[in-house]
Amino acid sequence: MQSSAAWLTGARESRFEAETAKEAEAVRLSRDTQAGGYRLLTAAELKKMIDEGKPMVLVDTMPYDASYRKEHIPGAKNFLFPVPRMSSWDAKETDGKTEADFTALLGEDKDKPVVFYCGFVKCTRSDNGAAWARKLGYTQVYRFPGGLFAWKGADFPLEAVQ
DSSP states (O other): OOOHHHHHHHHHHHHHHHHHHHHHHHHHHHHHHHHHTOEEOOHHHHHHHHHTTOOOEEEEOSOIIIIITTOBOTTOEEOOOOSSOOSSOOTTTTTTOOHHHHHHHHOSOTTSOEEEEOSSTTOOHHHHHHHHHHHTTOSSEEEETTHHHHHHHTTOOOBOOO
């Protein structure tokens, strides 16, 4: 049987290891955000924008069949991006869609807010989408890094393709 002191030491080490992992994710998110030139939103902030009817383009960057078709944030459009940083456009990574297809989805108004999300903070598909929107000159670009997991965690509604 493990002694109280050994259990506390194990719990303490686990807590420190968890904090180290959390710090690494926070720093990576911060660096991705700086490199991409976009802003971040929480689930509550995105929900408020939606509830207020704020004009925006909301983009789910997850695979269509494996994710979007089954569940997505109401009103979101789908446009697949890869997990690794896509430094030059590669239609093989975007389900055959071109840069022109992406621009058409986002629209001509480069000052209209565009919001990207994927599954969860570690997923960087939304980073790719947001970074590409900035590269193409969109000015109000946001990433909702918590994605579907944070949306579900906040108990906000989802929809599926009918």
